[in-house]
Each structure stands twice: as C-alpha cells, then as structure tokens.
Amino acid sequence: MKRPHPLLRLRPHRRRIAGLAxxxxxxxxxxxxxxxSAAAPSTTTTTTTTTTQTPLVVNARWAGxxxxxxxxxxxxAFVPTVTVxxxxxxxxxxxxxxxxLAGKHFxxxxxxxxxxxxxxxxxxxxxxxxxxxxxxxxxxxxxxGDYEGYVTFxxxxxxxxxxxxxxxxxxxxxxxxxxx
Numbered sequence: 001m002k003r004p005h006p007l008l009r010l011r012p013h014r015r016r017i018a019g020l021a022x023x024x025x026x027x028x029x030x031x032x033x034x035x036x037s038a039a040a041p042s043t044t045t046t047t048t049t050t051t052t053q054t055p056l057v058v059n060a061r062w063a064g065x066x067x068x069x070x071x072x073x074x075x076x077a078f079v080p081t082v083t084v085x086x087x088x089x090x091x092x093x094x095x096x097x098x099x100x101l102a103g104k105h106f107x108x109x110x111x112x113x114x115x116x117x118x119x120x121x122x123x124x125x126x127x128x129x130x131x132x133x134x135x136x137x138x139x140x141x142x143x144x145g146d147y148e149g150y151v152t153f154x155x156x157x158x159x160x161x162x163x164x165x166x167x168x169x170x171x172x173x174x175x176x177x178x179x180x
Contacts, residue, residue: 053077055172057116057151060127060143064135066180071141071155073109073174076124079167082174083110086161090154093145100130101140103156107163108144109176116146137161137178 059074087108090099116125123146130142137157145152155161155176162179 054149055080055111055114056118056124057111057114057146058124058126060141060153062133062135062138062141064138068180069135069138069178071109071138071153071176071178073111073153074127075111075114075172075174077172079169079172079174080111080114082165082167084108084163084165084176085110087154090142090144090156093147093150093152099142099144099154101132101142101154101156103139103158105157105160107155107157107161107176109153109155109165109174111151111174113149114151115149116143116151136180 055075055077057073058076060071061074062069062071064070085108087106090101090106090108091097092099117123125143125146127143128141130140132140137159138155139158140156142154143151144154155178157178163176165174165176167174
C-alpha cells in the first residue's frame with residue numbers, strides 16, 4: 001500500500017498552516033533572489049563610510065645573529081598579508097628593470113595591502129632603497145616597489161636561503177629570519 005504524502009496526512013487546519021508557511025518561505029526566498037535593480041527606490045539615502053587604514057611601511061633593517069640573519073620591516077597600523085617567494089632575479093615593480101644586487105639566490109618579500117607613501121604621495125619610508133650587506137647569509141636588500149597597494153622588497157644571497165617569516169607586535173613589524 002502506498003503511503004500518502006506527509007502533508008496530506010495532516011488535518012485540514014494543519015495543512016492550511018503548512019501551506020501558508022510554505023508560501024511565506026517561497027515569497028521570502030524570491031525577494032532575496034531578486035536583483036537590487038528590481039527593488040523599489042528608497043526615499044532615504046544612507047551613506048556609511050568605513051575607513052580602513054592602509055599599513056605604512058616606514059623602515060627596513062637587518063642584523064646578524066649567531067645562527068641566523070634577520071630582516072625586519074617596520075610598519076604603522078598592522079602587519080598586512082605577506083608572501084616571501086624565491087625568485088631567479090630581482091626586478092623593480094612597474095619598470096621590470098633588474099635590481100643591481102649581487103647574489104645567486106633571491107627572495108621577494110611582498111606586502112599587501114601596504115604603502116610606503118602617505119595619501120599626498122610623500123614617501124614615509126626612511127630605510128635604504130638599495131643596500132649591499134655583508135652578513136653570513138644576507139648580501140643585500142632593496143625596496144623594489146611601492147605600487148597599487150603592494151610594497152615589495154628584494155633580498156640577495158650567495159647560497160640558498162632557508163627562511164621563516166612571522167610578525168611581531170607593539171610596534172608592528174614583519175620579520176624574516178634566514179638560517180646560517
């Protein structure tokens with residue numbers, strides 16, 4: 001024997017309630033699925049402004065330690081998303097010109113969103129733009145880009161770098177340690 005549909009087994013008044021609830025859910029679902037242009041025009045306009053401060057890159061520094069060399073990038077606001085990538089050659093963002101740092105191995109350190117300039121376009125970065133370094137591993141560092149929300153640094157090494165990147169707070173900074 002075939003069993004009737006669960007809604008048909010309900011009493012008549014419960015069937016009406018179930019049908020009404022189904023109709024309400026269907027109409028609610030259709031109203032959420034309608035494109036914004038189909039909505040009735042509003043007579044009141046509300047503007048909400050959310051200000052998210054872009055982190056500013058203000059300095060880059062380095063130091064040699066007994067078992068590792070360290071690169072520190074100082075920031076204002078917060079530490080953004082960072083990618084550290086081995087690359088075959090360092091190039092300046094925008095122009096694509098090669099960065100004149102001697103080395104056989106290179107790391108590209110990219111921060112996003114970030115800027116090394118203020119809203120008026122004035123540089124806030126006080127660190128080196130291109131610096132030869134003579135540590136055990138680290139042989140040079142360069143600011144290679146400050147373009148469209150990305151700030152990029154390049155680091156040069158004579159031997160393959162084994163590294164780890166992490167952030168420290170108060171003050172905000174990105175750290176890249178390169179093992180000896």
